[in-house]
Amino acid sequence: MAQHVRRSARGRSGRLSYLDWPGTGVPVLFLHPVNTAAAVWTDVVAALGGPRRALAVDYRAHGRSDPGGPYLPVDYAADAVAVLDAAGVERAHLVCGSIGGAVAVELAAAAPERVASIAAFGAALRVGWAADALDEAEKALRALGVREWFTRHGGEILGPRSRPDAAARLVELASGGRDGDRATDTVVRVLRSTFGDADSRPAAAVVAADPPPARVFVGSHDPTCPPPRARELAAGLNAEVRMLDGIGHLPMLEDPAATAAAVKEFHASAETGNR
Template identity: 70%
Template sequence: MSHAPRHSTPGKAGELSYLAWPGPADTTPILYLHPVNTAAAVWSAVAAALGGTRPGVAVDYRAHGRSEAGGPYLPADYAADALAVLDAAGFDRAHLVCGSIGGAVATEFAVAAPDRVAGVVAFGATLRVGWDDATLDDTERDLRALGVREWFVRHGAGILGPASRPEAAAELVELASGGRDGDRDVDTVVDVLRTTFGLADARPAGAALAARSTRPPARVFVGTHDPTCPPAMAHALAEVLGGDVHTMDGIGHLPMLEAPAATAEAIRRFHDEVEGSRG
């Protein structure tokens, strides 16, 4: 997996790491928001497929990738991390491109900093995952028994669809397991899991966004084989964003990793539509 130059900036919970891709200065940049338990580099192949048509930055949320750990781990906290990276990159405004709980992060971001959002494109995304206590307890038990890396080796491929790139499962293991100083700490991963998959709920932010007279243009994509954020969640997110829903055949929960070329083309097409309608 190719990587862009890496940078760092202070965040509210510690140092934040991020990737940055160059592009024409007269185009609106992209701010990539990754699914929880991946990292900024999950967007690397998508950014490569976009071919430098516009600048881009991808944040490693706190306790992900090479960013420092430190809670809390709610979507509003990840949105604060993303805003810090946007500031560090020197961008006033950006298109948000998000996946999974990144949909909740994008919603919180749009409520907190509406003037800085040019548009939202979401993939396999939701306002709330909402795992119940039994599921969280079982997952924690398995994580502690197996360790972080082995847990993702055994379970990661289960969220990918039949049309996924063959190498996506191994790439997911590396993204989910690798941290700032070696593999991620199991206590931190459990804390992230219980907070982000259990407690996190961006529906109030969604209601606040939906009540506004103007919202940024939006589009939501969902894989036909997504077991984590199925179509009902995609439609709920699209409703608060004021956007439409498109399906991706044979794709599971991580289109950006499973089908990066198709994901990049979907992003490019949407941005062309948005900017064409303004031009």
Template identity: 30%
Template sequence: MNAIDTAAGRIGLLQARPQDPTGLPILFLHGVGSDKSVWRPQLDHFGQTRHALAADYPGYGDSAPVEATSRDDYARAMIALLDAVAIDRAHICGLSLGGVVAIAMATLAPQRCASLIIADSFAVHPDGQGIYDRSTSAAQQIGMRALAEARVDVLLGDKPPAGLRDEVIETMAAIPVSTYAQGAEAVWLADQRERAAAIAIPTLIPCGDEDQVTPPALSRALSQLVKGSEVAIVKGAGHLANAERPDAFNSLVERFVSAAD
């Protein structure tokens, strides 16, 4: 099992690091229908030059089950994870729900965040309530595997890498319905416009140009709130830009964090 004990309980964790890091650590945060494994392309790349970590939220993956949790609870758990691995400051890179959690981390512990990468995400979603209602109802009625099979083609762009579609289905199918419902509430019912406007650290906002779930317009709206932030469009990617176009995503993030170190 890939996990570590923290003050917030057991947290699922994947890590990669060189013997002599040349940059600050980077922590990767997954989406509502995913887990830490979605970040393997980033661990392989960034782990060559810096300590790279990908974590599961409470209830997800290899993390300990929980009765109830919120986006701020997820953020506190990730801060507890940094404590457990003795990291004072890190770049925080989150996708979708991970972006929501990254904003919460920057609010609760700004001194721990060297920069933010908020990918395929938002401050508030105009159809958040509708997405939450539809997705949680479907999860309860048809189960997570059927939901994953129904959702996968909306999540991905027109030409995903070979095998990614099956990986997305298998990962989502393994999430307990109750955990998914908690994550769905944390992301889709979020309204963090005031928090986003208060962010005062370097922020990159990547988004797939084929993202149907959180389209580029939401990234641009977020960028208008976050002073000095930069939107970066990932061509040929849907909602999972980091997994669909890992080379392009890694290049954007590498340039950004190298400048922000």
């Protein structure tokens, strides 16, 4: 697949940055886990190869996009729609990770005609951290700073079969922003909104009436969106759940080749009507 081009779109909270790989057919829109960025998908896209166009959005306050809020899945879904509009894409396959699953559901509820299918990895409709866990994370973030906090804790969400450099790559994706490292205040607000307040079960109830083709993949060692959360997402999409042995919360970073193979097989089955 050809090298991507970085482009920008105008979103509700400011400028959005996204990656665009040229191609034909129904494109794929990649929706990243919170506290990563569009670039978390680059090795997956490379492994996919083939002629299909691909897009990957940096949500607001992530990657090279502007930092303005708010930071709920419905807001990230608005960012995704803004990128589709800027790219001239009417309909796309959604491939999502972590809270990206909730983003995909919010997008499908608001604009079902734009969603060809949903493939979700380590994803959930909600994370639902308790107030004391959010308070503890905020205290540590403010004491350590963003980069050191992810350096200390990022590896905790990866599985035993993760590639060796995944933790270091996660630190760079989670820490880097448009103008250097992300601001601690912004990361705290993102964390509290996305890990605490976010709940896309109402949107899933809308989508459940006529869901797109979907499949949910979950790592056997995922501590953030474990199998019960995956099954909750799958129930809303009338989808099957497939286990990824030895993988943690970020399959796209831990084993991009296997993630790409799963995407490719799912898209082939979705486009032939064999979900």
